[in-house]
Amino acid sequence: MALRLVEIILPESEKESFKKILENDAVIGFWKDTSGESGSLIKVLLPVGETEAFLDDLEKACGHAEGFQAVILPVEATVPRYETKKEDKYTSPEEKKKAVLRVSREELFSDIKDSMKFSWVYIAMVILSTIVAANGLMRDNVTIVIGAMVIAPLLGPNVAFAFATTLGDLQMARDALKTNISGLLIALALSIVFGYFINFNQNSAELVARTEISISDVALALASGVAGVLAFTSGASSALIGVMVAVALMPPLVTMGLFLGSGNYSLALGAWLLLLTNVICLNLAGIITFLAQGIRPRTYWEAERANRATRTAITLWAVLLIILIAIIYYMWE
Secondary structure, eight states: OOEEEEEEEEEGGGHHHHHHHHTOTTOOEEEEEEEOSSEEEEEEEEEGGGHHHHHHHHHHHHTTSTTOEEEEEEEOOOSSOOOOOTTOOOSOHHHHHHOOSSOOHHHHHHHHHHHTOOSHHHHHHHHHHHHHHHHHHHTTOHHHHHHHHHHOOOHHHHHHHHHHHHHTOHHHHHHHHHHHHHHHHHHHHHHHHHHHHOOOOTTOHHHHHTTOOOHHHHHHHHHHHHHHHHHHHTTOGGGHHHHHHHTOSHHHHHHHHHHHHHTOHHHHHHHHHHHHHHHHHHHHHHHHHHHHTTOOOSSHHHHHHHHHHHHHHHHHHHHHHHHHHHHHHHHHO
């Protein structure tokens, strides 16, 4: 059973409020580490699915106090082992409804925000993955192309945009959009330069594969978008490697750039449609999956804003997807 250790710096004035929170049946155990005139350091052990509800209650009760701080730590193992028993009841009926089978909102926020940072490392990874992808595509080497898929950092900003939309976090959405567009433009510009100056085999199987699109590509992108979000919410970030390979954005983007640089605009259009399909499906599937996982803002006024944002985003992405499917169907005819 996955566990979390929450370390809390608790001001002296909030002790009584905190005692009520500790009455929550979800708490497996707690320890008072140190104490002083200004407050105490308390450690609380919780099942991972109960952490978000506990943190919400904690912030509501003590978050206003000066000096309050909570830190969430993953627990690798306990000795003796903590085993869940069928007859155990960790929560009251009301709290049980709030239990979730995922990491907490705060952990998700931290992990996803790290994946969308616009930095020199991000720029370097975009440039390197573009170089690797271009080489793999031009040399018709699938192994090299897969390597580019794995190191490309473009999946993070798309998941972050879906997450920000679900929470109604406009600042995070702007940052994710800026990072995503910047990465796409850098990769596109570099691949156009490659296509203009390098004489390559335009009939390469790896290139041609990124210029053809069908309904199955839509299904693949939707399924991969769901898998990408589940990888984040379950804390299994290593599973993201499979998602990156399944619905990579870099190969169709580089393919489009290579063909634009070489003047083959019809094939560039096919690659652009595949890229657009992946972006739309990733965001649409991401928002729906975050909603299905119970990702919501903590306060009701934030929830109202988030509901408006998600309704608008789902409508927009769905309309774009329908238009895209119609275009694909027309191309098939």
